[in-house]
Amino acid sequence: MTEVLPPIVLVHGWGGSFDTTWRSSGFTELLRDAGREVIGVDLLGHGAAPKPHDPEAYADLGARVLEAMPDTPVDAVGFSLGAITLLRIAIDQPHRFRKLVLAGIGATLFDDDPSGTQRIIAGLEGTAAPDDNIARLFAQYGHQPGNDLTALTAVMKRPRGEQLTPELVGRATCETRVIIGDRDFAGPGEPLAAALPAGSLTTLRNVDHFATPESFGFIDATLEFLDAVPA
Numbered sequence: 001m002t003e004v005l006p007p008i009v010l011v012h013g014w015g016g017s018f019d020t021t022w023r024s025s026g027f028t029e030l031l032r033d034a035g036r037e038v039i040g041v042d043l044l045g046h047g048a049a050p051k052p053h054d055p056e057a058y059a060d061l062g063a064r065v066l067e068a069m070p071d072t073p074v075d076a077v078g079f080s081l082g083a084i085t086l087l088r089i090a091i092d093q094p095h096r097f098r099k100l101v102l103a104g105i106g107a108t109l110f111d112d113d114p115s116g117t118q119r120i121i122a123g124l125e126g127t128a129a130p131d132d133n134i135a136r137l138f139a140q141y142g143h144q145p146g147n148d149l150t151a152l153t154a155v156m157k158r159p160r161g162e163q164l165t166p167e168l169v170g171r172a173t174c175e176t177r178v179i180i181g182d183r184d185f186a187g188p189g190e191p192l193a194a195a196l197p198a199g200s201l202t203t204l205r206n207v208d209h210f211a212t213p214e215s216f217g218f219i220d221a222t223l224e225f226l227d228a229v230p231a
Helices: 020-022 027-033 063-070 081-092 116-124 133-142 147-154 190-193 216-225
Strands: 008-011 038-041 073-078 097-105 175-181 199-205
Touching: 008 020, 008 027, 008 063, 008 081, 020 027, 020 097, 027 038, 038 097, 063 133, 073 081, 073 116, 081 097, 097 216, 116 133, 116 147, 133 147, 175 190, 175 216, 190 199, 199 216
Parallel strands: 008 038, 008 073, 073 097, 097 175, 175 199
Antiparallel strands: none
16 A cells, blocks of 8 residues: 655745745645645744734744644654744654754754844844845845835844753654755754754755755755655
8 A cells, every 4th residue: 555645844934935935946846746735834924924023922933833734743844944943843742743854954053142143133123234244135035025024023033942952952853854055054964963863964065045945956855855756
């Protein structure tokens, strides 16, 4: 009997949405061509989700993801903030996942220095140094059509919860693939993959953070890992 594979939950990064990150690239169609059901989630403050302006409203970004998930285990793919959100769910409830792809996150997860976040907030509020390219790039994403800049700034100012450590990540026992570009400021990926009990790593050559979801290397590695290569 042919194994019936579970739905695949897709969670975008900060400043994106299900449509702009996954549907516009054709990634969702590739998954459906492989016979997989797709469940798209817009994180609070993004896409079609509500967009509160109070940072406290974003303390639990995983709530909307859990509401969209069935009770049975799923496969899931998250990029950047979406990957962090899925990882926190997997730490608390690893049984909710068959396989998990974490894209665009790596060693910086274990860094408790808030200066990077503060630089991004400064970029969103127009007070960053003119030569701060990371702040400038995040500001460009925040100003994309359909985005609520005040809501996205509130997301960046949200309560961060428990600091992630290798020991805490070690509770995420589901089979997990870390996929990250070798030019991604969030990398490298080795410390995160090593902390995951069933972790593995794909490093994308000459790929930066923002290019990850549309890169052929990411798409190929994800389809292969999730047993979702179209026939």
